[in-house]
Amino acid sequence: MCNPGMVAEATKQRVLEAIERLDYRPNGVARDLKRMRTGTVGVIVGDLANPFYAELIKRIEQLTTGAGYTTIICAVDGGATAERARMESLLRQRVSGVFMTYLFGDGATIDAARRAGVPLVGVSVTDERLDCVSCNDGAGARLAVDHLQALGHSRIAYVISGHTEPSTNAARLAGLNQAVLDAGLPVQRPISYAAGTSETRHLDQVLAARTRPTAFFAGNDVTALDLIDRLEAAGVRVPDDASVIGFDDIPVAALDRVSLTTLRQPIAQLAEWGVTRLSERIERPGAPPAQLALDPELIVRGTTAAVPRRRREPR
Amino acid sequence: MCNPGMVAEATKQRVLEAIERLDYRPNGVARDLKRMRTGTVGVIVGDLANPFYAELIKRIEQLTTGAGYTTIICAVDGGATAERARMESLLRQRVSGVFMTYLFGDGATIDAARRAGVPLVGVSVTDERLDCVSCNDGAGARLAVDHLQALGHSRIAYVISGHTEPSTNAARLAGLNQAVLDAGLPVQRPISYAAGTSETRHLDQVLAARTRPTAFFAGNDVTALDLIDRLEAAGVRVPDDASVIGFDDIPVAALDRVSLTTLRQPIAQLAEWGVTRLSERIERPGAPPAQLALDPELIVRGTTAAVPRRRREPR
DNA sequence: GTGAAAGCGCTAACAG
């Protein structure tokens, strides 16, 4: 009335004072209900204790927070049932979108979200049905095989331990087989055992074989580190008697005492692309899913070396 | 009517079928608004990339999920301003409670939550104003000093690098000083440097001193691991020339190649007590805050050893 | 016992 386009200064002060005095805070729940959309996104993660995922989640949280979203974390190491249940609860909370960093084969979870019209973005996973950014596992395997072959290795085995994201695991195993084949080397049987247990029968059998692998390509760094411990406990020195190469480049890999040769994932870009893409999909949904694969970088450290003479492949 | 206390079977089926067909899902936002409380709790964390916190958050998330809550993660490595802002957003979302695993000195954040009537539980932090579970840092320091003294060490310095939770850092430093004093040993100047940088001037100065410390008590395992790398890069072998002891017992500490002597935190109990306490406080608020300190366990591995002869303290 | 109605706190549309 007196000031066009604004309230009287005194009134403004009185309102502000009342806000202060009553400790008023807008109710986000009411706001979300009215607007029929929330500023909340979910993140489904397999194992937060794996430093690669911890770092990835950290970055995703940072970026989504920066974009004004609130982040709900859901750990699903319980399996497919847990995954489905957690998605259901996210959907009931009317999240605006979900990041999937872990995918079970079963598509029920993905379908549920799609039917609900909630955009999904896979980060570090691969699936045709959703937008995904991941590392080019095939390219990583090729780098690894080239490096190992140059060092004289010919028997390179894939190793996986316990809970690893299935689509990633499959892609890395397939990538290694392909790379080994392309290099003209013999494909080895993959080795798998449960991490955190003392069950190593399979590994022991492999090591006892006369023509055992001289190099191991682990499904990820956590597995590689565990493998090295078991190898050395079994009297196989790394890299003198066998080479080991990991995947991810988690921070401990760079420690002098660990010095793990590995494939570095472009984790910052993974998170960035994922968050950008989810924001886009939230703003205008319905575009066909797109996949993006980022190349890893080979970081040569101290767990790979030339094949020991006595084990060099006989011609 | 026909079935007392229940609807006709046919009707039930029709309803269920309609739910299925329409893909109906109860709206949690509307529910929360009506009930004037949410099933959501916040977790404030400093650095998710520190494996100790990753594991702690993982456990907290597991337990709160099991108790039927939804977990919002807030990372605050940005500092006190970020902490305050994230708490504000949690409060606007009307969370039922908040776990604090990182506390800045400034009490503004705590005050805001208290005025809003939102229960706070500190996990792995210590503050008089809220319910807290943490590790008994003083007891840990004593175990460390006893162990080191038995190995002949007399100059034991505290080392901290970068972003460590302030209240924990303070408690461990104070604990070490007290334990050193009680053991009749000379108190050393604490060493601090920024992790992740190559800035080691302070550390280099310390190492150059004629009566340099023979043992280092690191504020946490991440710091200890970083310190060992720097020490060995400077030509100081661990444990031959200097002993290092960490705090937390993160998984990598147990690797044979790392073999870090450290104080293991009872991480499962920390999470359990925290979640139990927050549930209690949510159900009946207003009880006076209580503190609980759990004893750590000394895990002797390979980074501590007897003082080298030539450096043994002259009598 | 079942069914209708009020209202949580906000936003957006609309009337004045």
Next chain:
DNA sequence: CTGTTAGCGCTTTCAC
């Protein structure tokens, strides 16, 4: 341009 109002989807109370 300002002020009022309807209504988001649920729960809970109250009348039948």
